[in-house]
Amino acid sequence: MEISNIWYFLSGLTLLSALMVVLAKNPIHSVLYLVFTFFCISGHYVLLNAQFLMAVNIIVYAGAIMVLFLFVIMMFDLRKNQPESKSNLTKLAGSVVAGSLLVVLIALVRQNNFQTPQVEGFVSQTGMVENLGKVLYSEYLLPFELVSILFFVAMVGAVLLGKREAGERNF
Template sequence: MSITQILFWILTVAALLSAIMVVSSKNPVHSVLWLVATFFAISGHYILLNAQFLAVVNIIVYAGAIMVLFLFVIMLMNLNKSAEPIKNRWLQIVGIVSGGCLLLVLVAALKNTEVAKNIAEVNTGDAGLIKTLGKELFTTFVVPFEISSILFLSAMVGAVVIGKKD
């Protein structure tokens, strides 16, 4: 067993355990912190796949900015046990049944997949490197890239206009 396989299994176990803790934690702040741990484990998988740019963007955008936003929202909502609405027993049963149906659909969709034939190339090639991504972005996909930048600029201008006080 190589070091890459060992790291893969360590990161996989860490990602699965922290994802389970996200769902099972009673405290919403603890759930957010476990979600940050999940994002770090997924970034480790990106590094193993030689996609360093995706790993860094995942850490900066998701584990950094989005999780800080979630923490601010949770703290502003001031969640506590006394203000929490009482959940109906039927609502819990409906949630369990719908989650089971989703699991059944996922298992049925993945039943006939061939995993042995689709082995990812680990730590080889240059598909995830920033140099390759930049070259593709500014040669092949330059027009969609520029159109999306104009779209983002117009969305920012619209947000400023809507949020501006009279």
């Protein structure tokens, strides 16, 4: 299968699942469609030879943040808090805004002239984790260590703030 066919297939799946995020009536189904959208975007990262971004996208977004969203949604009793039905004027205004945005996006895509990538200058090892690690631990070692110290201090501060009693104020 050719890469352009895979790209079109992934793009179609991504757009369809993103549309289902908005159109799903059940919020849990919406979160699950969003997780699937993140997996499709990770497939695009693989096609761009950015395996590190693919792994981070799956671990951080699809793994951690969406599971947190899913737990929060499941904690609410959604049957009790049903919103009132939207009026026809609100639905018409939303349709007009969405249609005009679609027209603007189509006009922008038709007006732009997309260039094909140059195959001669392509380096296949650019987005690999090994090369990223070499650059991170050689050229950017000091900023990397400073950020790790900053995260450690933030974690200690969060633990200390969380352990403090509710009525106690020590500044």
